[in-house]
Structures are given as C-alpha cells and as structure tokens.
Amino acid sequence: MTESTAAALxxxxxxxxxxxQHIDRLAAHATAIEIPAGxxxxxxxxxxxxxxxxISGRVALxxxxxxxxxxxxxxxxxxxxxxxxxxxxxxxxxxxxxxQLPVTALEFQSAAVEALCDYDHELGYKLxxxxxxxxxxxxxxxxxxxxxxxxxxxxxxxxx
Amino acid sequence: xxxSQVPVSYRVxxxxxETHDTVTLTLEPAGAxxxxxxxxxxxxxxxxxxxxxxxxxxxxxxxxGLTHTIRAVGAVSRALxxxxxxxxxxxxxxxxxxxHESDAFGQDLLVIGGGIGLAPLRPAVLAALRExxxxxxxxxxxxxxxxxxxxxxxxxxxWRDSGATVEVxxxxxxxxxxxxxxxxxxLVGPSGLDPRRTxxxxxxxxxxxxxxAQTLLAAGMTxxxxxxxxxxxxxxxxxECGHCQFGPLLLCRDGPVxxxxxxxxxxxxxEL
Numbered sequence: 001m002t003e004s005t006a007a008a009l010x011x012x013x014x015x016x017x018x019x020x021q022h023i024d025r026l027a028a029h030a031t032a033i034e035i036p037a038g039x040x041x042x043x044x045x046x047x048x049x050x051x052x053x054x055i056s057g058r059v060a061l062x063x064x065x066x067x068x069x070x071x072x073x074x075x076x077x078x079x080x081x082x083x084x085x086x087x088x089x090x091x092x093x094x095x096x097x098x099x100q101l102p103v104t105a106l107e108f109q110s111a112a113v114e115a116l117c118d119y120d121h122e123l124g125y126k127l128x129x130x131x132x133x134x135x136x137x138x139x140x141x142x143x144x145x146x147x148x149x150x151x152x153x154x155x156x157x158x159x160x
Numbered sequence: 161x162x163x164s165q166v167p168v169s170y171r172v173x174x175x176x177x178e179t180h181d182t183v184t185l186t187l188e189p190a191g192a193x194x195x196x197x198x199x200x201x202x203x204x205x206x207x208x209x210x211x212x213x214x215x216x217x218x219x220x221x222x223x224x225g226l227t228h229t230i231r232a233v234g235a236v237s238r239a240l241x242x243x244x245x246x247x248x249x250x251x252x253x254x255x256x257x258x259x260h261e262s263d264a265f266g267q268d269l270l271v272i273g274g275g276i277g278l279a280p281l282r283p284a285v286l287a288a289l290r291e292x293x294x295x296x297x298x299x300x301x302x303x304x305x306x307x308x309x310x311x312x313x314x315x316x317x318x319w320r321d322s323g324a325t326v327e328v329x330x331x332x333x334x335x336x337x338x339x340x341x342x343x344x345x346x347l348v349g350p351s352g353l354d355p356r357r358t359x360x361x362x363x364x365x366x367x368x369x370x371x372x373a374q375t376l377l378a379a380g381m382t383x384x385x386x387x388x389x390x391x392x393x394x395x396x397x398x399x400e401c402g403h404c405q406f407g408p409l410l411l412c413r414d415g416p417v418x419x420x421x422x423x424x425x426x427x428x429x430x431e432l
Binding site: 058060062068069070071072073074075077078079100101141144145147148149150151152 | 181231233274275276303304305309329331332333334335337338339340341342343345346349350364365367368371
C-alpha cells in the first residue's frame with residue numbers, strides 16, 4: 001500500500017464513513033491502475049475475481065447478442081464500483097466491461113478482500129452494506145429502464 | 161368568443177426531422193403575429209380539418225416566428241408532423257405559466273429533460289445561455305430511450321460552447337455510442353449539485369419527473385426549488401372549460417409549469 005492509494009481510497013464515495021484504520025486495511029489490498037480507452041477489462045463468462053472503484057473515466061458494461069451485435073447495458077463513472085459478479089454463487093462475469101474513456105481506478109483482488117472481511121467482521125459488515133447499496137441502486141435503475149419511460153403513452157396513442 | 165379562442169393563421173416555413181416520429185416546425189405569421197411566448201408556455205396548434213392540440217414552444221424566446229417540436233402520437237399531431245413548408249396551421253396562444261429561469265440568477269440552473277420533454281425546456285436553456293454570466297453554473301441533463309431518439313442532438317455541443325455542462329444518457333445503445341447508458345437520475349450525483357443554491361427545471365414523462373424530483377429531494381433540495389411541466393387535456397387555454405383540471409389546478413392557466421411543492425401531492429393520486 002502507498003499513501004497515495006490510501007488517499008485515493010479515502011476520497012472515493014465508496015469509502016465515505018469508513019474509519020482511518022479500515023481505509024488503511026482495505027487500501028493494503030488496492031492497486032491504483034490506469035486503463036486506456038478501448039481496453040477490455042473483463043469479458044462475459046470469465047472468472048470474476050476482482051473489483052474496482054472507478055476514480056475517473058467511464059466504463060461500459062456490455063453483452064454480445066447474436067444478430068444484434070455488442071449492446072451496452074450500463075455505463076459506470078467516477079464514484080462507482082465496478083464488478084459485482086464475484087459476490088454471486090457462480091463467480092463468472094455476467095457482462096463484459098470495456099473502458100469507454102481512459103479510466104483510473106483502484107483494483108482489488110476479491111479473495112484477499114473476502115479474507116480481510118473474515119478477519120475483521122466490522123469492516124466486512126460495512127463493505128457488505130456498501131456493496132448491497134450498489135446492487136440495490138443498479139437494480140432500481142434497471143427496473144426504471146424496464147418501464148421504458150420514454151415510450152408513447154398508451155392514452156396518447158389514440159389521442160391528439 | 162374572445163380573441164384567445166380564434167386561431168390565427170401561420171405558415172410552416174421550415175421543417176426539421178428530429179427522430180423517426182418527432183418533427184420541429186418553424187411557423188411564420190400569415191398576418192399579424194401573436195404575442196411572444198415565454199419559456200415553458202404552450203400554443204394550441206390547429207391542423208385544419210383534423211383538430212387542435214396543445215404544443216409547447218421549443219424555440220428561442222422573442223423570435224419572430226414560432227418553433228414547435230411535435231411527436232406524432234395521434235391524428236392531430238400526425239397531421240402536424242406531416243405538414244410541409246407553406247402549409248397553413250392555425251395557432252392560439254401563448255398560454256400558461258413559464259419556467260422563470262431567471263429566478264436562478266446568482267445560483268445554479270439545473271435543467272433535466274427526458275425524451276421530448278427537452279422541447280419545452282429548450283427556450284429556457286437558450287434564454288439562460290444568452291446571459292450565462294448571470295448564473296453560477298448552467299447544467300443540462302438529458303435522457304432518452306436511445307441515441308436515435310435524442311431531440312436537438314446537433315445543438316448540445318453549441319450549448320457546451322456557450323457555457324453549459326451538458327450530459328446525455330440513454331436507456332439502450334449499441335457499441336457505437338460513447339455516452340452514458342443509465343437512468344437520467346443517475347446523472348444528478350456526478351453533476352456537482354449544490355442543493356442550497358440550485359433551481360431545477362424538469363420536463364419529461366410524469367414518472368421520470370417524479371423519480372428525478374425524488375432524487376433531487378434526497379440530495380437536499382426542497383420542493384420549492386424544483387419546477388415541473390405538467391400536461392393534461394388542454395383545450396380552451398384560458399381556464400374556462402375545465403378539461404385540464406388536475407386537482408385544484410387548471411393546467412392551461414395554472415400550469416404547465418408548476419412548483420413541485422404544489423405538484424408532488426397530486427402526482428401520487430391515481431388516475432388524477
């Protein structure tokens with residue numbers, strides 16, 4: 001861990017409210033990385049063993065659909081957490097991720113963070129709350145998009 | 161019959177396709193022009209032989225002609241969308257309340273448009289960008305179904321050059337899209353919102369406005385700092401026929417622009 005890694009973590013939305021000790025412990029497992037635009041970060045079906053806290057840039061989550069090409073499912077940016085599939089029962093990426101703009105991020109090996117959480121349950125609880133909040137936020141956003149808000153309202157279709 | 165109920169003849173001088181079902185028409189008066197509209201107000205447009213429909217003004221305030229952006233969703237709007245240059249259109253108005261975007265002088269102006277909801281907001285954006293120095297910051301957040309369904313897309317760069325921060329997001333996109341893919345509410349967090357010093361103007365589908373307002377309230381804004389544009393069955397335009405009643409409001413007169421403080425309790429009433 002470098003001081004700059006700990007400082008970057010402390011400044012990230014995901015770490016808001018964590019104690020200095022918890023930030024230092026988590027930062028010990030973080031690596032500051034830069035990803036050039038266009039570089040694939042992970043692909044659908046690969047082993048999901050890492051996650052990232054995005055500091056700058058933009059990442060597109062995508063999915064290859066036969067006959068329709070590569071569709072973007074969602075984009076993530078500064079302050080976002082990238083990578084939730086390592087939390088699931090099948091540790092495989094459900095979607096791919098590619099840097100849409102140059103990205104700086106903190107990268108974590110999920111096994112190391114899980115081991116840290118087993119050792120420090122309080123930190124584990126706090127991380128779980130944050131990851132759950134991320135998952136809830138993505139779920140709600142996905143549900144809103146399923147509503148297809150900008151479609152022509154049914155009452156307008158035969159109206160003026 | 162009062163003058164506000166008599167359509168004045170205008171002619172289509174320009175027609176611009178925005179999306180597959182949305183068109184922007186520029187109208188020039190065939191005789192004496194109607195009074196200039198304020199940002200947020202609407203006109204009643206009459207497609208001769210078909211019917212009349214309320215359409216917000218989408219052009220710059222103070223312009224000699226009228227600009228309207230219309231989505232083809234029914235018989236009248238389809239007739240208007242297919243109007244060719246030279247064709248006559250009847251016009252009444254302007255009607256209703258305005259955004260009063262100048263209330264944000266000295267503060268941040270946050271404009272959030274969803275789908276064709278950006279059309280009624282465009283006059284407020286253009287008015288603000290005429291004097292950007294009077295605002296701390298001007299931010300425009302735009303949501304649409306897909307990149308192909310963005311309206312005024314050719315203007316966003318010009319708005320940025322004029323001093324606004326413009327962020328665009330879509331619900332779905334292919335790999336050729338290099339912008340955001342998310343819900344428009346997710347643009348609020350990264351926008352650097354200062355909840356104490358912001359006036360927010362929102363227009364789009366009602367659910368989108370409600371969710372966006374809730375996001376702004378959760379970020380610390382008050383309902384009085386948020387304005388929304390509501391739409392019901394506007395007909396007379398002067399609050400006499402009652403077709404556009406929305407609780408205690410007659411939206412052709414008391415709206416379309418309404419403080420969220422007044423709108424919030426009404427928006428949650430089913431079928432109102």
